[in-house]
Amino acid sequence: MPAQALELILGRQFxxxxxxxxxxxxxxxxxxxxxxxxxxxxxxxxxxTGGMRVEEWxxxxxxxxxxxxxxxxxxxxxxxxxxxxxxxHGSFYIxxxxxxxxxxxxxxxxxxxxxDRYLGAMAMFWKSEMQ
Amino acid sequence: MNxxxxxxxxxxxxxxxENNKYGGNTSCVQVYDxxxxxxxxxxxxxxxxGRFLSPEIKxxxxxxxHLHIDHTMGLGFFLPLYNPTVEVHLWGPSxxxxxxxxxxxxxxxxxxxxxxxxxxxxxxxxxxLSMTDFELGRFKIKSEYVCHPGPTLxxxxxxxxxxxxxxxxxxxxxxSADFPNNPEWTSGFEIANNADLLFHxxxxxxxxxxxxxxxxxxxxxxxxxxxxxxxxxxxxVFHHEPTNTDQQxxxxxxxxxxxQTFDFQIEMCREGNTYSF
Numbered sequence: 547m548p549a550q551a552l553e554l555i556l557g558r559q560f561x562x563x564x565x566x567x568x569x570x571x572x573x574x575x576x577x578x579x580x581x582x583x584x585x586x587x588x589x590x591x592x593x594x595t596g597g598m599r600v601e602e603w604x605x606x607x608x609x610x611x612x613x614x615x616x617x618x619x620x621x622x623x624x625x626x627x628x629x630x631x632x633x634x635h636g637s638f639y640i641x642x643x644x645x646x647x648x649x650x651x652x653x654x655x656x657x658x659x660x661x662d663r664y665l666g667a668m669a670m671f672w673k674s675e676m677q
Numbered sequence: 678m679n680x681x682x683x684x685x686x687x688x689x690x691x692x693x694x695e696n697n698k699y700g701g702n703t704s705c706v707q708v709y710d711x712x713x714x715x716x717x718x719x720x721x722x723x724x725x726x727g728r729f730l731s732p733e734i735k736x737x738x739x740x741x742x743h744l745h746i747d748h749t750m751g752l753g754f755f756l757p758l759y760n761p762t763v764e765v766h767l768w769g770p771s772x773x774x775x776x777x778x779x780x781x782x783x784x785x786x787x788x789x790x791x792x793x794x795x796x797x798x799x800x801x802x803x804x805x806l807s808m809t810d811f812e813l814g815r816f817k818i819k820s821e822y823v824c825h826p827g828p829t830l831x832x833x834x835x836x837x838x839x840x841x842x843x844x845x846x847x848x849x850x851x852x853s854a855d856f857p858n859n860p861e862w863t864s865g866f867e868i869a870n871n872a873d874l875l876f877h878x879x880x881x882x883x884x885x886x887x888x889x890x891x892x893x894x895x896x897x898x899x900x901x902x903x904x905x906x907x908x909x910x911x912x913x914v915f916h917h918e919p920t921n922t923d924q925q926x927x928x929x930x931x932x933x934x935x936x937q938t939f940d941f942q943i944e945m946c947r948e949g950n951t952y953s954f
Contacts, residue, residue, distance in 0.1 A: 549860060552821075552822045552824060556824065556864075559853070659822070
């Protein structure tokens with residue numbers, strides 16, 4: 547497998563060193579890495595799952611609004627960032643693998659390396675109080 | 678492919694009798710065949726190289742890994758730049774902001790240097806590189822950004838079936854996840870993978886490294902692990918600390934080889950060394 551771009555390597559190291567949940571995806575939305583605080587929210591361990599293709603990990607969590615209505619993918623911050631290559635922010639509910647319903651706030655931003663190479667995105671999120 | 682080392686010291690030229698074996702000039706490596714002359718970095722070693730180049734050579738390609746002063750300080754003293762019959766090409770890393778030409782002009786201007794680029798008889802031809810594959814004569818070259826402060830490239834140079842990898846300034850651990858067990862997440866892996874010869878930054882001992890994290894350099898022990906991971910055939914540790922004498926460099930190498938066997942050759946790079954493939 548070819549090595550990742552330096553910006554993603556450094557991005558992974560940065561995410562790995564944070565105590566706030568964060569994950570890293572490539573330009574297609576494939577999940578490259580998520581850190582330990584994110585593991586606690588997802589109910590998954592990166593050491594067990596490794597990276598995941600977008601169609602695999604996007605079906606694990608069901609993003610919904612406060613009434614439990616499924617949110618369209620294009621409304622999610624990370625999908626917006628991957629589409630527009632611009633930062634995006636938003637809040638919604640997910641049902642994790644431990645059966646918990648969690649309200650999270652997500653900020654996603656693109657990773658654009660030298661010189662203007664679009665490489666993917668990073669998303670940081672917060673477990674918020676239920677609305 | 679022929680390779681000659683004209684400087685392998687890091688950070689600052691360090692002449693002196695205590696450094697005669699490994700040399701005191703900063704980064705400069707000549708890579709050539711009978712038709713093509715490539716020079717990797719323009720540290721203080723390029724001054725001597727310029728004096729010994731054949732007058733038959735009319736085209737020279739200088740590939741800069743980055744613009745830190747120990748890799749550029751010799752440029753103004755490179756005699757072919759003042760010869761109107763020689764065409765010099767300068768290749769270097771793209772940045773997110775200023776063009777390479779503008780960044781090079783900072784060196785060729787007051788107060789650092791009295792001669793401006795525009796005063797040279799032939800203005801060097803500037804080429805910006807990022808993740809680029811290109812050819813110079815029969816040499817196939819790949820450039821790739823690696824982990825070091827500021828835009829910094831490493832070069833993989835292929836000549837027929839031989840591969841020379843040049844990563845003179847590189848901090849392996851700061852960007853690498855689960856080093857040395859995860860090549861996909863190790864900066865520089867694509868450059869060094871299966872190389873016949875690897876020149877790699879090994880500025881520090883493993884004891885010194887924790888005090889210098891983030892400075893952009895690696896410990897000799899890590900470089901050996903990296904070379905092992907990349908399955909190189911020969912490793913020459915590069916970018917010696919200016920404060921390390923010949924005796925200290927020998928001791929560092931011996932300490933890292935003690936009680937271990939490796940299936941590839943390991944040495945401290947030495948000014949004047951030549952390699953042929």
